[in-house]
Amino acid sequence: MIDLSRLTISQAKEFLRQRCVSAKELVEMYFEEIKNRNNELNAYLEVFKDAFEEAEKIDLRIKNGKELKFLEGIPFALKDNILIKGKRVSAGSKILDGYIASYDAFATRKLKEAGAIFLGRTNMDEFAMGSSTENSAFGPVKNPFDLKRVAGGSSGGSACAVAANMALAALGSDTGGSIRQPSAFCGVVGLKPTYGSISRSGLIAMASSLDQIGPIAKTAEDAEMIFKAIKGKDPKDATGVDRPERPLKEKIIIGVVKEFSSGGEGIDERILKQIESASRFLDSRNFEIKEVSLPSIAYSLACYYIIAPAEISANLARYDGVRYGKQRSGEFGFGKEAKRRIILGSYVLSAGYYDAYYGKASKIRRLIKTDFEKVFNEVDILMTPTAPGPAFKIGEKIENPLAMYLSDLYTIPVNLAGLPAMSLPFGKIDDLPVGVSLIAPWFGENLLFKMGKILENAG
Numbered sequence: 001m002i003d004l005s006r007l008t009i010s011q012a013k014e015f016l017r018q019r020c021v022s023a024k025e026l027v028e029m030y031f032e033e034i035k036n037r038n039n040e041l042n043a044y045l046e047v048f049k050d051a052f053e054e055a056e057k058i059d060l061r062i063k064n065g066k067e068l069k070f071l072e073g074i075p076f077a078l079k080d081n082i083l084i085k086g087k088r089v090s091a092g093s094k095i096l097d098g099y100i101a102s103y104d105a106f107a108t109r110k111l112k113e114a115g116a117i118f119l120g121r122t123n124m125d126e127f128a129m130g131s132s133t134e135n136s137a138f139g140p141v142k143n144p145f146d147l148k149r150v151a152g153g154s155s156g157g158s159a160c161a162v163a164a165n166m167a168l169a170a171l172g173s174d175t176g177g178s179i180r181q182p183s184a185f186c187g188v189v190g191l192k193p194t195y196g197s198i199s200r201s202g203l204i205a206m207a208s209s210l211d212q213i214g215p216i217a218k219t220a221e222d223a224e225m226i227f228k229a230i231k232g233k234d235p236k237d238a239t240g241v242d243r244p245e246r247p248l249k250e251k252i253i254i255g256v257v258k259e260f261s262s263g264g265e266g267i268d269e270r271i272l273k274q275i276e277s278a279s280r281f282l283d284s285r286n287f288e289i290k291e292v293s294l295p296s297i298a299y300s301l302a303c304y305y306i307i308a309p310a311e312i313s314a315n316l317a318r319y320d321g322v323r324y325g326k327q328r329s330g331e332f333g334f335g336k337e338a339k340r341r342i343i344l345g346s347y348v349l350s351a352g353y354y355d356a357y358y359g360k361a362s363k364i365r366r367l368i369k370t371d372f373e374k375v376f377n378e379v380d381i382l383m384t385p386t387a388p389g390p391a392f393k394i395g396e397k398i399e400n401p402l403a404m405y406l407s408d409l410y411t412i413p414v415n416l417a418g419l420p421a422m423s424l425p426f427g428k429i430d431d432l433p434v435g436v437s438l439i440a441p442w443f444g445e446n447l448l449f450k451m452g453k454i455l456e457n458a459g
């Protein structure tokens, strides 16, 4: 009998290859979990019954002795902002009610080519704006460790689906932390790749200079396999870059960020203790730990909440009822957070205020990037908390947007600089999972995987 809570992609591949399980049986097992748990967890917005047919085709191929493709028969969940041709897609919003994707996202196509099976589309904050999935038009996702708590956001549905064994792996998107923070809250691994390393074609845009698709998985190795399968550029995304991996060094120096080592508003001190314990663990494994400083990082949140809304206001202008969206929006209109950001974004881009806000934020963004460039001359990789606390209670922050924005304190600088980062489960606080994040230099994903495998679950 297969224990889904322990199953990894490479094991599933081996089971399929040895015919210990058929692709259809695997899908059935996940559907059974979805049937048992999705009503209370609300991770999936839609389940794709045609997954069975896909699985049957794969089983036939296996029966005929065909070599299995890289992710053939692996059951995935996709965040509801990643297009799958012929399937509904809503970005967690009612404004796209009934909309059907007319093409596959680049990442979807790559997964299909690798033979993956799609189980369904997962719940998310509306247009990926939020840190708790409470901004979804379809109700919040619950945390599988405590149903009174959030699963994080905006990719809360994908993280919850993997954590609750309702999918073997998932894709999410990360604009300011939306893959890493829900992964931390749900005790799974989440990778936000280098900006440009996976084409954003077919990802419903939130803030285009920050958005990146990435995997949510059970282990660092699974995340690595998925990243390798979906990375690449295409002509539909002009910001794509194809770079060879960075060579791995023999001796790796790990940096801990001085500015993140003290408490402050909304920061649970026990999270900082987890970082200390992760440092001690790595020290015991003979890694050098060095404290480094990122002086401009204090401005990250302020900078992000100008740049992101500015881009959001431009990207969401297409839901005007003519190009996309309902003609008479009414109850099908945008939720509160989307409206807040459209107004804020239009304001910071307006003629009289552009220089004071957007212009200045762009300069600060440059400073933050330069800070990272400098520290990566001193250390090879950085280690930080993923979120300032474990999963919070549903309703706790929803009326206070600023408290909600603080949830991304540690993740946002990475998006502003376009860096790759990965959150790994590391210990627990009050029976709730905690995530530790590693940040590598641009295109240093291989270093994240190497260190992730050492650090995951060592807490």
Ligand code: GLN
Binding pocket: 128, 129, 130, 131, 153, 154, 173, 174, 175, 176, 177, 178, 179, 206, 308, 408
């Ligand atoms: N929570 C952040 C925001 O609301 C980040 C969201 C994301 O990464 N998509 O903007």
